Amino acid sequence: MKTQITIACLILLSLIPFSRQASAGEPNLPAKWEELTAPNFVKAVSQSGKVCIIPLGIIEKHGPHMPLGTDLIDVRAQVLNAVKEEYAVVFPEYYMGQINEARHQPGVLAYSPDLVWKMLQETCNEISRNGFEKIIFVNGHGGNNDLVKYFCMSQLSEKRNYAIYLFQPKTDPNEHKKVEELMKKLPPSTGEHAGAQETSYMMAVRPDLVKLDKASTQSGDDLNRLVNLPNTYTGIWWYAKFPNHYAGDAKFATAELGRAMLEEDTKQLVRMIREVKADKKVPELQKQFYEASQHPIDTKQ
Numbered sequence: 289m290k291t292q293i294t295i296a297c298l299i300l301l302s303l304i305p306f307s308r309q310a311s312a313g314e315p316n317l318p319a320k321w322e323e324l325t326a327p328n329f330v331k332a333v334s335q336s337g338k339v340c341i342i343p344l345g346i347i348e349k350h351g352p353h354m355p356l357g358t359d360l361i362d363v364r365a366q367v368l369n370a371v372k373e374e375y376a377v378v379f380p381e382y383y384m385g386q387i388n389e390a391r392h393q394p395g396v397l398a399y400s401p402d403l404v405w406k407m408l409q410e411t412c413n414e415i416s417r418n419g420f421e422k423i424i425f426v427n428g429h430g431g432n433n434d435l436v437k438y439f440c441m442s443q444l445s446e447k448r449n450y451a452i453y454l455f456q457p458k459t460d461p462n463e464h465k466k467v468e469e470l471m472k473k474l475p476p477s478t479g480e481h482a483g484a485q486e487t488s489y490m491m492a493v494r495p496d497l498v499k500l501d502k503a504s505t506q507s508g509d510d511l512n513r514l515v516n517l518p519n520t521y522t523g524i525w526w527y528a529k530f531p532n533h534y535a536g537d538a539k540f541a542t543a544e545l546g547r548a549m550l551e552e553d554t555k556q557l558v559r560m561i562r563e564v565k566a567d568k569k570v571p572e573l574q575k576q577f578y579e580a581s582q583h584p585i586d587t588k589q
């Protein structure tokens with residue numbers, strides 16, 4: 289017994305320097321959810337101010353020269369850059385978005401509309417169940433734009449314990465100067481989906497994944513096949529214009545433009561994370577709203 293106690297004491301003594309180290313602060317908590325240990329996760333929730341970011345990507349064709357995961361890879365690069373300056377926890381790779389218009393292209397992952405919605409709702413619920421109170425959506429895929437806004441609005445349909453904040457940056461003319469200058473060098477209509485701008489971005493983030501020599505093997509021209517309907521929106525609009533899932537011309541891409549865009553986006557996001565952390569209005573108004581919506585006839589008329 290005595291030997292056991294001595295051994296136990298020795299073990300405890302040997303642990304002291306480590307526990308001291310651990311309690312001396314956690315200067316380098318990983319930002320990626322999946323890289324945190326369970327004990328560090330608890331610290332991360334607190335250190336982030338209960339803010340978790342979902343970088344929303346997609347798996348979709350990006351011309352003949354860019355990876356299917358372009359939007360996911362780019363948006364995660366931006367978010368992971370920003371949280372180095374303003375800590376928040378970053379949700380794992382999320383690519384279950386709206387991409388029905390690309391179902392005719394190889395490698396596309398287009399889950400059914402119901403599942404896309406449910407996945408996003410349950411993802412937010414799970415983030416909340418794990419202690420976060422504020423969820424930031426950073427959307428890297430144009431085809432998600434309407435989905436994420438409607439999703440945000442739909443959160444008012446029932447009481448939630450969290451608030452969702454969609455990143456919608458305002459351009460600061462000073463910060464934008466460099467990007468503006470470099471954009472002027474691009475010929476018109478070369479910069480859309482998988483075009484010169486998006487390819488530049490990828491050249492800054494993962495140049496090894498860009499096959500610029502393949503950029504001209506398919507056309508990124510706008511086929512404009514619905515000129516007969518100038519006053520109409522229809523779900524087939526994108527296919528009518530860009531069936532190759534290539535819009536613009538990537539051969540004008542430069543890593544310099546990509547780096548400038550990434551830098552500008554990162555600065556805007558750092559600012560937004562700080563604003564969201566400091567925000568008390570949204571949770572306060574939501575609380576008031578959920579309460580009042582239980583008995584609308586008592587709302588002062």
Ligand SMILES: [Zn+2]
Pocket residue numbers: 350358359428429430481482486
């Ligand atoms: Zn894209």
